[in-house]
Amino acid sequence: xxxxxxxxxYVGGPTMAVIADKCPEIxxxxxxxxxERIAAWNNGPLPVYEPGLEAVVARVRGRNLHFSTDVDGAxxxxxxxxxxxxxxxxxxxxxxxxxxxxxxxxxxxxxxxKIATTDKIVVEKSTLPVRTAELILGIxxxxxxAGVNFQVLSNPEFLAEGxxxxxxxxxxxxxxxxxxxxEGLAAAEKLIGIYTxxxxxxxxxxxxxxxxxxxxxxxxxxxxxxxxxxNAISALCESTKANVADVAAAIGADAxxxxxxxxxxxxxxxxxxxxxxxxxxxxxxxxxxxxxxNYWRSVVEMxxxxxxxxxxxxxxxxxxxxxGKRIALFGFAFKKDTDDTRESAAxxxxxxxxxxxxxxxxxDPKVSPEQIRRALREASGAPAEEWESRVICAxxxxxxxxxxxxxxxxxxxxxxSAQVLDYAALLRTMNRPAFLFDGTALLDLAEMRAxxxxxxxxxxx
Ligand code: UDX
Ligand code: UDX
Numbered sequence: 001x002x003x004x005x006x007x008x009x010y011v012g013g014p015t016m017a018v019i020a021d022k023c024p025e026i027x028x029x030x031x032x033x034x035x036e037r038i039a040a041w042n043n044g045p046l047p048v049y050e051p052g053l054e055a056v057v058a059r060v061r062g063r064n065l066h067f068s069t070d071v072d073g074a075x076x077x078x079x080x081x082x083x084x085x086x087x088x089x090x091x092x093x094x095x096x097x098x099x100x101x102x103x104x105x106x107x108x109x110x111x112x113x114k115i116a117t118t119d120k121i122v123v124e125k126s127t128l129p130v131r132t133a134e135l136i137l138g139i140x141x142x143x144x145x146a147g148v149n150f151q152v153l154s155n156p157e158f159l160a161e162g163x164x165x166x167x168x169x170x171x172x173x174x175x176x177x178x179x180x181x182x183e184g185l186a187a188a189e190k191l192i193g194i195y196t197x198x199x200x201x202x203x204x205x206x207x208x209x210x211x212x213x214x215x216x217x218x219x220x221x222x223x224x225x226x227x228x229x230x231n232a233i234s235a236l237c238e239s240t241k242a243n244v245a246d247v248a249a250a251i252g253a254d255a256x257x258x259x260x261x262x263x264x265x266x267x268x269x270x271x272x273x274x275x276x277x278x279x280x281x282x283x284x285x286x287x288x289x290x291x292x293x294n295y296w297r298s299v300v301e302m303x304x305x306x307x308x309x310x311x312x313x314x315x316x317x318x319x320x321x322x323x324g325k326r327i328a329l330f331g332f333a334f335k336k337d338t339d340d341t342r343e344s345a346a347x348x349x350x351x352x353x354x355x356x357x358x359x360x361x362x363x364d365p366k367v368s369p370e371q372i373r374r375a376l377r378e379a380s381g382a383p384a385e386e387w388e389s390r391v392i393c394a395x396x397x398x399x400x401x402x403x404x405x406x407x408x409x410x411x412x413x414x415x416x417s418a419q420v421l422d423y424a425a426l427l428r429t430m431n432r433p434a435f436l437f438d439g440t441a442l443l444d445l446a447e448m449r450a451x452x453x454x455x456x457x458x459x460x461x
Contacts, residue, residue, distance in 0.1 A: 001025070001026045001027070001079060001080075002026070002027045002028075002029070002077050002078045002079060002080075003016075003019070003026060003027070003028050003029075003078050003079070003080040003081070003082065003194075004028075004029045004030075004031060004074035004075060004077070004078035004080070004081045004082070005028070005029070005030045005031070005081070005082040005084050005125070006031055006032070006071060006074075006075075006081065006082070006083055006084060006085055006108050006111075007030075007032060007082075007083065007084035007085040007086070007104075007125075007126070008030045008031070008032035008034070008037055008038060008041055008047070008067060008084075009032075009037075009048070009084065009085075009086065010048050010050075010161060010164070010271070010340060011084050011125060011126070011157050011159065012030055012032075012082070012084030012085075012125065013030060013041060013046075013047070013048055013053075014048070014050055014053055014056075014159065014164045014165060014168060015082075015084070015125065015157060015159070015168060016028050016030045016065065016082070017053065017056045017057050017060060017061075017065060018056060018165065018168040018169060019194060020060040020063070020064045020065035021056050021059055021060050021065075022169075022197045022198040023064075023194055023197045024063070024064055025064075026064060026194065027064050027066070028060075028064055028065050028066070029065075029066045029067075029068055029074040029077070029078065030065070030066070030067050030068070031067075031068050031069060031070060031071045031074045032067075032069065033069070033071065035069050038067050038068060038069050041057075041061075041067035042061070042067050048339070048340070049337075049338060049339040049366050050161065050162070050164045050165060050337075050338070051162065051163075051165065051337055052165035052166070053164070053165055056165060071111060072111070072115050075111065075112050075115040075116060075120075076115055076116070076117065078120070079118070079119070079120065079121065079190075080120070080121040080122075080123060080190065080191065081112060081120055081121070081122050081123065082123045082125045082155075083105055083108045083109075083122065083123065083124055083125060083126055083136075084125040084126055084157075085104040085105060085107075085108060085126060086104060086126070086271075087100045087101065087102060087104065087105060087126050087127060087128060087275070088100070088101050088275065089101065089274075089275045089278055089279070095282050097278070098278045098279065098281060098282040098285075099129070099278075099279060099282045100127075100128065100129050100275065100279040100282075102128070102129075102132065102135065105124075105126060105128065105132065105135075105136065106135065106136075106139060109122070109135075109136045109139040109140055110139055110143060112140065112150075113139060113140045113142075113143035113144050113150075114143060116144065116145070116148050116150075117145060117148065118148065119148060119149045119150070120148075120150055120151075121150075121151045121153060121187045121190060121191070122136060122140065122150055122151070122152045122153070123152075123153045123154075123155045123191060124136070124152065124153065124154045124155065124156070124213070125155060125156070125157055127156060127157075127216050127217065127220070127272060127275075127276055127279075128154075128213055128216075129213070129217070129279055129282075129283055130210050130213040130214040130217065130283060131210060131213065132213060133152040133153075133154060133177075133209045133210075133213065136152050137150065137152045140152070149183070151178070151179065151183055151184055151186075151187035152179075152209065153176060153177060153178050153184075153187055153188060153191055153209070154175070154176070154177035154178075154209045154212035154213045154216075155174070155175065155176050155177070155191060155212070156175055156212060156213070156215070156216030157216075158171060158172070158173075158175075158216070158219065161270065161334075161335065161337070161338040161340055162335060162336060162337030162338045163337070169198065170199075171199060171203065172203070173203050173204070173205050174195050174199055174203060174204045174205070175204075175205050175207070175212045175215055175216070176188050176191055176192055176195075176204060176205070176206050176207075176212065177206070177207050177208055177209040177210070177211060177212025177213065178206070178208070178209060179208070179209065180208060188206060192204055192206075216276075217276050217279060217280045217283075218280070220272050220273055220276040220277065221276065221277050221280050221296055221299065223261050223273070224268055224273040224274075224276075224277055224299050224300075224303070225296075225299045226261040226262060227261060227263075227265065227267075227268045227303070228268075228298075228299045228300075228302035228303055228306075230244065230247075230248055230262045230263070230264045230459075231264050231265065231267065231302060231303070231306045231458075231459075232302055233247060233264070233459065234264035234306075234458050234459030235306075235309060235459070237264075237459035237460065238458075238459060238460075241461060242459075243459065243460045243461070244264040244458065244459025244460055245264075245441060245459070245460060247459075248262040248263070248264070263441060264441070264458045264459040265306075265345070265439060265440060265441075265458060266306060266307060266310045266345045266349065266410060266439030266440070266458065267303045267304070267306040267307040267310075267345040267348070268303055268334075268343075268345075269334030269335070269341075269342070269343040269344040269345050269346075269347075270334045270335065270340070270342060270343055270344075271340065271342040271343060273303075273343070274300055274303070274343050275343075277296050277297070277299055277300050278297070278300060280296050281293040281294075281296040281297045284296065304348075307345050307348045307349060307352075308348075308352070310345075310349065310437070310439055310458065311348075311349055311352040311353065311356075313437065313456055314327075314353070314406065314408065314435075314437055315356055317406075317435055317437075317454065317456065318405070318406075318435075322353065322356040322357060322358040323356075323357040323358075324357065324358070324359060325358050325359065325405045325406070326358070326359045326360075326361055326403055326404040326405055326431075327353055327358050327359065327360050327361070327404060327405060327406045327407075327408055328360075328361045328362075328363070328394070328397070328400040328401045328404040328406065328407045328408065329346060329349070329350060329353075329360055329361065329362045329363070329400070329408050329410055330363055330397060330400070330407060330408065330409045330410060330411070330413070330416045331346060331363075331364055331409060331410040331411020331412070331413055331416065331440075332344060332346045332347075332350075332362055332363075332364035332367045332372050332375070332410065332411065333346075333364055333366060333367050333411050333413075334346075334411070335411060335412065336411055336412045336413045336414065337413075338366070339366040339367050339368075339371070341367055341371060341372070341375045344375070344410075344411075345410060345439065346362075346410040346411065347375050347376060347379045348379070349408065349410060349439070350362065350376060350391070351376065351379060351380055351387075354380075354387040354390055354391070355382070355387075357390075358390070359390045359391075359392065360390065360391055360392070361392040361393075361394050361399075361400040361401075361404060362391065362392065362393055362394065362400065363393075363394040363395075363396060363397050363399075363400040364411065364413075365413055365415050369393035372391075372393050373388070373391065373393070376388075376391060397415070397416065397421055397426070398425075398426065398429070401426045401429055401430060402429045402430075403429070403430070403431060404430050404431065404434075405430070405431045405434070405435060406434070406435035406436065406437060407426070407430075407434075407435070407436045407437070407453075408436075408437045408439065409436075409437070409438045409439055409440050409442055409443065410439050410440070411440065412440035412441070412442050416442055416443075417442055417443070418443055418444065418447065418448075423436075423443075423448060423451055423453070424451050424452075427451055427452055427453060433454050434452065434453050434454070435453065435454045435455070435456070436448050436453040436454070436455040436456070437455070437456050437457075438455065438456070438457040438458070439458060440458075441457070441458070441460075443455070443457075445457050445460065445461065
């Protein structure tokens, strides 16, 4: 059996590496239009940082896992083709700023239809609006060669960055959506046959395609909604001197609520939550469910507010006078154990501090200075010459902190914990009063105060 995956990103690369590892008899080819990315998958260093990924790739690359830019060849040879290209928020026209931009997915469908000379099972791996399979099948059917048949399955990924390999190797569940026709069910069985190499059958859920597509969007919306809910409570904790971690522990012990995804933070980031909620809200609105759309949109609005609220706290501590003050930012990735900065709260915080005319000295153990500068440039509405000279990318936490007025923790990297970093030594190199703002729950604020910092956290004293 040969399978192909179009899109060698954070999702396609790790997913196919694990399939190849678990199914030695399946030949897996991952293709991407980005030649640089493919070269990196082939020759290293790998284009995505993910704990455990290197070991899996080292076992299977060249054995039954291949990375290539030959999209047509991979389509021609494979019986099953996963679509794992990006689906960003549309930036133009109808649905701008909300709807998912499906042009890459559509491009894949057209290419598959053009090239395929044998029957193919096309698997939606990317997160897509509900009923996208209809669009894909429409293109495949309209443009196919005579006698070639297609089945479209939905098989969304649920992996979280930083834990992708563990999530793929022992998932909570796998979702396979298909048509309920004999051909659709047979295609689903083929895909299920891959996963049962290492996953118990009762963890594989089947449904129609639409439920599967919608389940993925809903899962992300619910996860993000929990974070926005606890972040809303964090604000009230700060004004009432309640402690958000204690509130979270108390409610999380209720089995009906559960303890996960109740960590108050400076705001969720990552490529999925914002984009998928806006896409879900757009779908609701399109179908006339305006209140439902507004409900989901408020999850994103709460997240934006949380980031602004955190920056306001910093600015207030400096009596609104941040001109020329050096602020050390610890962490730029959207969470620990990844080099991904998409939608990272650090971007918004850095840009807002730059608007206040501060100097930001940024350190991240995995994100390169080029990536930091690129992410800021892409997100900033202001001309680069107004702020770029005030961005310093530091090689280590100590050099970020030297002569700084504040440390702001934005990513919960273990490197920034008090067990690893000597905060007393850092403090000695700072301006006084020295401030510390923890946008994660990494540090004990009382301990930091005892060292001499004026310290602030989210939802706690
Ligand atoms: C993407 C989507 O963002 C997410 O919604 C979905 O669930 C899975 O796919 P990710 O893998 O993180 O997530 O995206 P990214 O790292 O950007 O990878 C996509 C890859 O597709 C890129 O390497 C890009 O070069 C490639 N691509 C894109 C193509 O090969 N052809 C295209 O036409 C478009
Ligand atoms: C998410 C989903 O978890 C995953 O199932 C889906 O396939 C893709 O989107 P990811 O974005 O990689 O995965 O990371 P996740 O662990 O969900 O974290 C997202 C953001 O929420 C991060 O910025 C994280 O710091 C933040 N977060 C998470 C909180 O602020 N509080 C929490 O309690 C949990």
